[in-house]
Amino acid sequence: MTPLRTCRVCQGSVRQVLDLGRQPSANAFLPPxxxxxxxxxxxxxxxxxxxxxLQLMDETPSxxxxxxxxxxxxxxxxxxxxxxxxxxxxxxxxxxxxKDAFIVEIGCNDGVMLDSVARAGVRHLGVEPAxxxxxxxxxxxxxxxxxxxxxxxxxxxxxxxxxxxxIYGANTICSIADITGLMRGVNTLLSxxxxxxxxxxxxxxxVTGRAFDQIxxxxxxxxxxxxxxxxxxxxxxxxxxxDHVAQHGGELRYTLARTGVRTPSPMVEKxxxxxxxxxxxxxxxxxxxxxxxxxxxxDLVALLRGLRADGRRIAGYGAPAKATTVTxxxxxxxxxxxxxxxxxPGKQGRLMPGSxxxxxxxxxxxxxxPEYVVLFAWNHADEIIAKEQAFRDLGNKWILYVPDVRIx
Numbered sequence: 401m402t403p404l405r406t407c408r409v410c411q412g413s414v415r416q417v418l419d420l421g422r423q424p425s426a427n428a429f430l431p432p433x434x435x436x437x438x439x440x441x442x443x444x445x446x447x448x449x450x451x452x453x454l455q456l457m458d459e460t461p462s463x464x465x466x467x468x469x470x471x472x473x474x475x476x477x478x479x480x481x482x483x484x485x486x487x488x489x490x491x492x493x494x495x496x497x498x499k500d501a502f503i504v505e506i507g508c509n510d511g512v513m514l515d516s517v518a519r520a521g522v523r524h525l526g527v528e529p530a531x532x533x534x535x536x537x538x539x540x541x542x543x544x545x546x547x548x549x550x551x552x553x554x555x556x557x558x559x560x561x562x563x564x565x566x567i568y569g570a571n572t573i574c575s576i577a578d579i580t581g582l583m584r585g586v587n588t589l590l591s592x593x594x595x596x597x598x599x600x601x602x603x604x605x606x607v608t609g610r611a612f613d614q615i616x617x618x619x620x621x622x623x624x625x626x627x628x629x630x631x632x633x634x635x636x637x638x639x640x641x642x643d644h645v646a647q648h649g650g651e652l653r654y655t656l657a658r659t660g661v662r663t664p665s666p667m668v669e670k671x672x673x674x675x676x677x678x679x680x681x682x683x684x685x686x687x688x689x690x691x692x693x694x695x696x697x698x699d700l701v702a703l704l705r706g707l708r709a710d711g712r713r714i715a716g717y718g719a720p721a722k723a724t725t726v727t728x729x730x731x732x733x734x735x736x737x738x739x740x741x742x743x744x745p746g747k748q749g750r751l752m753p754g755s756x757x758x759x760x761x762x763x764x765x766x767x768x769x770p771e772y773v774v775l776f777a778w779n780h781a782d783e784i785i786a787k788e789q790a791f792r793d794l795g796n797k798w799i800l801y802v803p804d805v806r807i808x
Contacts, residue, residue, distance in 0.1 A: 412450025507572025511537025718777025
């Protein structure tokens with residue numbers, strides 16, 4: 401693949417700022433017999449020198465990322481379930497109040513948000529290209545179309561269902577490299593006074609929070625208020641609201657409407673000023689970030705090697721996509737982490753992408769507790785640590801690596 405040279409949104413010049421090396425598709429959890437068929441690519445992030453959008457230098461084809469074997473389930477934690485229930489409640493109370501209201505979710509995954517909408521009897525449609533999780537959504541009673549969202553599918557949806565009052569996406573809009581096609585689809589499908597709402601990994605969290613493991617093949621973009629404002633204006637929309645979201649270590653939720661239709665919230669200007677003061681895309685800031693990420697790699701590997709040399713039992717906890725970035729960037733394999741436990745049944749019995757660390761159920765973790773555990777699902781740390789209190793009661797330790805390596 402040829403590295404990106406111009407921004408996918410504004411066509412400004414893009415310069416590389418972080419190289420995470422050779423990586424597999426982050427959610428391609430392998431059965432042991434499929435190791436020989438694994439595909440790798442170069443993972444690096446760059447920043448647009450015009451609109452400041454942080455984005456991948458290369459991208460894997462969407463068909464490769466969202467195959468039938470796609471294993472991520474959005475309802476995988478109680479925190480996520482509660483979050484998406486609140487999102488649905490907000491839409492039902494504030495936006496879906498008309499007689500024949502209609503909401504479309506782009507990349508609805510297993511239907512965790514639309515489940516609440518469906519039970520409220522409101523018209524809805526989930527657009528989900530991954531067949532496995534689409535079937536999980538259908539099993540909940542969610543109405544699904546199994547395809548990618550874009551200009552063509554937007555036309556079909558409008559013809560069948562009418563205009564949407566709300567178009568929503570969570571950790572999916574950042575995955576759609578064809579922003580022009582996305583926004584053309586939104587423009588076609590959205591009602592005149594409707595809103596386009598998306599919550600995504602935030603550039604501020606990735607850079608100042610050193611959450612480098614949020615960078616993987618599915619996440620093409622790492623938005624900020626400034627970059628979203630440029631994107632919105634380019635396609636006849638404007639950013640009218642911004643909210644902080646605790647999901648995935650800290651995201652932002654952006655609300656777009658057609659230009660002039662809604663009055664922007666004061667939060668838009670407030671967050672824009674916060675970003676200006678933080679100077680997220682300053683060359684020195686990004687160089688310090690890159691250096692800190694490489695320091696984290698060195699510190700984590702040194703810690704694990706030292707523990708193994710001392711004969712300590714070590715494992716990993718959680719197999720989210722971010723764990724793929726960490727294990728491959730750091731060169732962590734079964735020799736350092738003999739296994740990773742994860743509660744998602746579809747991942748158990750498979751191997752971590754690239755590193756080929758076996759994934760087991762939490763039951764195996766509890767059979768004989770390791771002494772140290774790398775918490776890859778660090779964004780769910782409070783929930784996991786509370787659930788595994790017996791692990792700590794025995795004097796065992798958690799290892800965290802965001803924003804830096806530490807033992808708790």
